[in-house]
Amino acid sequence: MPSVRTEIKLAEETFLTDDFLRQLINVGEVDILVGLPTHNNAKTIGAVVQSIQTGILRWFPRDRAVIINPDGGSRDGTRELVTGISIDDLRPVSNLHALRTLHCISTPYGSSPSSAVALRTILAAAELLRAKACIVMSPESSHTEDAWISKLLQPIRTDGFDLVTPTYRRHKFDGLLITNLLYPMIRALYGLRIREPYTHEFGFSGRFGAEFLLNNVWDDGTGASGPELSLTLAAITGRQRICQSFLGQKDHIERRSADLVPALRETVGPMFSALDSTFPAWGAVTASQAIPTTGPDHEVLLDPVRVNRKRLREMFSTGVAELEGVFHSILSPTTLAELQRIAGLEEAEFHYSSELWVRTVYEFAASYHKSVISRDHIIQALAPLFRGRALTFLMENRNGSAADVENNIEGLCLEFERLKPYLLQKWKSRE
Amino acid sequence: MPLNQDVLWYKDAIIYQVHVRTFFDSNGDGIGDFPGLEQKLGYLQELGINAIWLMPFFPSPLRDDGYDIAEYTTVHSAYGTLDDFRKLLESAHNRGIRVIIEMVLNHTSDQHPWFQESRSSRHNPRRDWYVWSDTDERYKGTRIIFLDTEKSNWAWDPISKAYYWHRFFSHQPDLNYDNPAVREQMWKVMSFWLEMGVDGFRLDAVPYLVEREGTNCENLPETHEVLKDLRRRLDEQFPGRMLLAEANQWPADLRPYFADGNEFHMAFHFPLMPRMFMGLKLEDRKPITEILQQTPEIPPSCQWSLFLRNHDELTLEMVTDMERDYMYDTYAENKTMRLNLGIRRRLAPLLENDRRRIELMNGLLMSLPGTPIVYYGDEIGMGDNINLGDRNGVRTPMQWSGGWNAGFSTAEPDRLYAPLIQNPVYGYPAVNVLSQLGSEHSLLRWMQRMIMVRASTAVFGRGSIEFLRPANHRILAYVRRLGKEAVLAVNNLSGAAQAVELDLKKYKGNILIEMSGKNIFPRVGEQPYLLTLGPYQFFWFRLRRI
Numbered sequence: 001m002p003s004v005r006t007e008i009k010l011a012e013e014t015f016l017t018d019d020f021l022r023q024l025i026n027v028g029e030v031d032i033l034v035g036l037p038t039h040n041n042a043k044t045i046g047a048v049v050q051s052i053q054t055g056i057l058r059w060f061p062r063d064r065a066v067i068i069n070p071d072g073g074s075r076d077g078t079r080e081l082v083t084g085i086s087i088d089d090l091r092p093v094s095n096l097h098a099l100r101t102l103h104c105i106s107t108p109y110g111s112s113p114s115s116a117v118a119l120r121t122i123l124a125a126a127e128l129l130r131a132k133a134c135i136v137m138s139p140e141s142s143h144t145e146d147a148w149i150s151k152l153l154q155p156i157r158t159d160g161f162d163l164v165t166p167t168y169r170r171h172k173f174d175g176l177l178i179t180n181l182l183y184p185m186i187r188a189l190y191g192l193r194i195r196e197p198y199t200h201e202f203g204f205s206g207r208f209g210a211e212f213l214l215n216n217v218w219d220d221g222t223g224a225s226g227p228e229l230s231l232t233l234a235a236i237t238g239r240q241r242i243c244q245s246f247l248g249q250k251d252h253i254e255r256r257s258a259d260l261v262p263a264l265r266e267t268v269g270p271m272f273s274a275l276d277s278t279f280p281a282w283g284a285v286t287a288s289q290a291i292p293t294t295g296p297d298h299e300v301l302l303d304p305v306r307v308n309r310k311r312l313r314e315m316f317s318t319g320v321a322e323l324e325g326v327f328h329s330i331l332s333p334t335t336l337a338e339l340q341r342i343a344g345l346e347e348a349e350f351h352y353s354s355e356l357w358v359r360t361v362y363e364f365a366a367s368y369h370k371s372v373i374s375r376d377h378i379i380q381a382l383a384p385l386f387r388g389r390a391l392t393f394l395m396e397n398r399n400g401s402a403a404d405v406e407n408n409i410e411g412l413c414l415e416f417e418r419l420k421p422y423l424l425q426k427w428k429s430r431e
Numbered sequence: 432m433p434l435n436q437d438v439l440w441y442k443d444a445i446i447y448q449v450h451v452r453t454f455f456d457s458n459g460d461g462i463g464d465f466p467g468l469e470q471k472l473g474y475l476q477e478l479g480i481n482a483i484w485l486m487p488f489f490p491s492p493l494r495d496d497g498y499d500i501a502e503y504t505t506v507h508s509a510y511g512t513l514d515d516f517r518k519l520l521e522s523a524h525n526r527g528i529r530v531i532i533e534m535v536l537n538h539t540s541d542q543h544p545w546f547q548e549s550r551s552s553r554h555n556p557r558r559d560w561y562v563w564s565d566t567d568e569r570y571k572g573t574r575i576i577f578l579d580t581e582k583s584n585w586a587w588d589p590i591s592k593a594y595y596w597h598r599f600f601s602h603q604p605d606l607n608y609d610n611p612a613v614r615e616q617m618w619k620v621m622s623f624w625l626e627m628g629v630d631g632f633r634l635d636a637v638p639y640l641v642e643r644e645g646t647n648c649e650n651l652p653e654t655h656e657v658l659k660d661l662r663r664r665l666d667e668q669f670p671g672r673m674l675l676a677e678a679n680q681w682p683a684d685l686r687p688y689f690a691d692g693n694e695f696h697m698a699f700h701f702p703l704m705p706r707m708f709m710g711l712k713l714e715d716r717k718p719i720t721e722i723l724q725q726t727p728e729i730p731p732s733c734q735w736s737l738f739l740r741n742h743d744e745l746t747l748e749m750v751t752d753m754e755r756d757y758m759y760d761t762y763a764e765n766k767t768m769r770l771n772l773g774i775r776r777r778l779a780p781l782l783e784n785d786r787r788r789i790e791l792m793n794g795l796l797m798s799l800p801g802t803p804i805v806y807y808g809d810e811i812g813m814g815d816n817i818n819l820g821d822r823n824g825v826r827t828p829m830q831w832s833g834g835w836n837a838g839f840s841t842a843e844p845d846r847l848y849a850p851l852i853q854n855p856v857y858g859y860p861a862v863n864v865l866s867q868l869g870s871e872h873s874l875l876r877w878m879q880r881m882i883m884v885r886a887s888t889a890v891f892g893r894g895s896i897e898f899l900r901p902a903n904h905r906i907l908a909y910v911r912r913l914g915k916e917a918v919l920a921v922n923n924l925s926g927a928a929q930a931v932e933l934d935l936k937k938y939k940g941n942i943l944i945e946m947s948g949k950n951i952f953p954r955v956g957e958q959p960y961l962l963t964l965g966p967y968q969f970f971w972f973r974l975r976r977i
Binding site for chain 2 (some may be wrong): 022023025026028029061064090097098099100101103263
């Protein structure tokens with residue numbers, strides 16, 4: 001008689017279509033699985049797939065490999081491009097020859113993109129195919145190199161790591177949500193210095209992937225948005241072996257300001273949510289340590305960019321004013337008063353200090369824990385404040401060198417670590 | 432049993448490769464001989480083969496297992512007399528078995544009288560029968576074949592104080608085919624044996640007959656002209672006889688050896704063989720389908736010759752560097768198993784004595800387009816001895832029984848031409864003909880049945896091939912067709928059970944009859960035909976419209 005756990009697992013796997021299962025049966029066991037979630041990526045996907053194929057042929061020619069492409073309803077021919085690119089297309093430029101069949105499966109999972117469904121599909125395929133090592137690649141990058149395949153897979157294949165996160169050469173103002181919130185807070189909470197805890201390019205062992213697939217994040221809603229961050233947190237709290245690998249230049253992808261709230265939902269949401277269940281893993285951590293890293297843990301580009309500071313400040317001030325009622329529920333009177341004070345400053349005098357930012361974030365986290373109001377409203381309310389903090393970061397580093405920028409980020413990290421007792425105090429208080 | 436009189440007999444043949452020395456010793460001197468082989472023809476007939484290919488049996492110093500011939504028109508005294516050979520030939524024909532013999536055209540032994548005369552003086556009439564030079568700088572673009580032993584294709588002869596050309600060992604000087612007298616003499620040699628009744632020649636090392644400056648001295652048009660001339664004479668004077676080319680080349684370079692059906696009847700498909708092993712290890716049909724796709728069409732009267740193993744190393748000349756590395760790492764991790772560009776192992780040890788894989792590989796051998804050749808001893812799963820030098824480890828005495836000297840010879844064991852395989856897994860007490868004949872489920876019995884099934888239809892030997900391309904790449908499936916007859920072969924290259932959906936719409940309405948057990952499988956309809964196969968399992972189905 002099958003165990004309850006087996007029955008549940010089988011039930012869970014029914015989200016895979018029969019057609020997809022049939023294709024998986026044809027692939028059979030693999031050594032390497034490359035996940036490539038897409039949604040209307042026709043402009044870039046061809047080059048990405050070619051880089052992946054070249055990477056597999058160049059670095060893992062003997063391994064059984066498959067590319068799994070969960071697609072969220074592309075209408076621009078993305079899926080056809082993914083499956084249409086043959087290894088033979090590579091030969092004229094790379095002179096590479098495949099020893100064995102390299103499979104590529106594209107499977108549609110709905111009419112709108114969902115990173116959760118996409119990752120879950122990849123994880124389920126990896127488990128069913130008993131993949132030893134898996135990576136997920138972004139379909140958007142025009143800088144993807146075949147060596148990235150090796151850099152993400154090799155630590156798993158040869159060194160036994162369970163999670164490989166990337167580090168990049170980024171513009172100093174790219175990835176502000178990571179540098180100003182995710183990296184320093186996760187570092188302070190869990191004690192591990194993972195530069196890119198939320199990423200669309202990463203590697204994981206088949207064993208860890210299968211374990212994460214059984215995780216209840218898919219059912220309790222926390223994994224519904226931002227499963228990539230949940231995966232990183234699961235690796236940290238599960239004491240998996242984690243390392244970083246320097247890939248190269250990361251494309252800057254322009255986002256609309258309206259994209260900030262969904263981005264917070266995908267990152268801060270799962271991070272705050274995980275705090276409840278992982279308290280034993282972070283409550284007693286008092287310092288942070290580096291993790292094994294291949295190559296530099298970051299590189300900074302300094303090209304001048306235009307930033308609409310005025311708009312950022314307006315959005316911050318308007319948010320502080322309009323959401324005052326919400327902030328009364330979330331923030332301490334002292335913090336709120338300070339935010340209201342800086343909201344009234346002229347642009348040239350505006351400064352959202354590191355200490356105030358860290359207190360703000362910690363108070364949000366504690367309020368999220370206590371569900372003082374709807375948790376989603378808490379996440380949404382953070383958006384205007386993050387814009388204010390981002391403005392200060394931009395101003396502080398406008399003329400800064402790479403070292404200056406890194407010093408400022410490090411200073412913020414240390415502030416998160418220094419004020420962690422404040423989070424614990426807020427976390428445990430009955431207010 | 433009369434011989435099949437069809438001039439295309441070689442298309443339906445199943446050839447058994449054997450060296451007289453290795454098979455059975457009739458006079459107790461420790462060396463196999465013609466009377467011994469004749470005594471064992473009944474065994475071969477029962478096995479189901481209908482042709483034997485005899486390796487060189489000519490007088491020779493035996494520094495290259497007889498491929499260094501010292502006299503072409505008689506037999507080595509250790510194997511018997513010319514009359515013994517005649518008797519063997521007659522007995523084989525009476526059993527419906529044709530006899531193909533080896534003919535080494537490219538070179539002789541340095542002990543051959545022709546070479547002795549040639550080297551004796553620059554003015555000797557036979558001086559120009561070999562390729563001489565005052566310098567070793569000629570033909571620089573020519574590769575060295577035996578890399579492990581030879582540093583140059585030229586060897587210095589201290590007697591005539593000149594260099595002579597040799598593509599193989601330095602004790603095997605190449606004949607000079609630019610000399611008409613040599614061409615005439617070699618045809619005389621072939622005629623000698625054809626008049627005696629041999630059914631064909633396996634012509635050794637044919638790409639190298641002629642040398643030209645500025646080329647790689649392989650596959651030259653002048654070489655093809657020599658070969659076409661031999662074929663013309665053969666057809667005129669001995670119709671129904673066959674020429675089989677040994678040309679270890681890529682398919683595109685092999686194709687000219689068939690010419691317009693007026694050069695060779697058959698040629699070994701060298702590149703396919705390592706890829707069958709590769710496909711099995713990779714559990715992927717790609718290497719096999721890829722090389723067969725690159726294989727050009729050949730004239731209707733011509734035929735590929737397929738083999739799994741033979742007396743040489745498993746040659747890896749016709750693979751890429753990456754493929755060679757893979758083959759070495761997976762099939763010859765122990766470096767003593769490697770020789771030249773190849774692996775000196777027998778079939779069973781290569782496949783780790785896995786009966787399922789041995790059967791699958793034989794199934795492929797007998798169902799892919801071409802005439803299969805079975806190397807002696809592989810039908811019982813004989814092992815090898817990698818501690819013997821060169822390729823002698825795969826040329827040990829045939830294991831007939833678990834008794835004295837494996838039933839091969841009554842001589843004292845230390846007088847045998849080579850030691851018997853003694854290890855617990857492959858040694859003659861464990862692997863021998865007698866015990867396998869006593870078991871219906873032995874490999875030998877299985878081979879007999881499969882050969883019988885293959886011989887039950889001409890479709891395997893003469894039919895076309897159409898590859899099916901199921902999405903499951905571990906499955907190699909193809910339909911062989913000849914006239915109204917069609918056979919579907921489905922092979923699972925994987926060590927795990929597989930499901931496969933085959934697109935058989937073209938054969939809608941046919942039922943499948945499994946050819947070994949004759950069981951009927953469901954009728955083909957519009958939907959993909961679902962089959963499940965166990966690890967390394969294969970099926971041959973006759974497609975019947977009833």
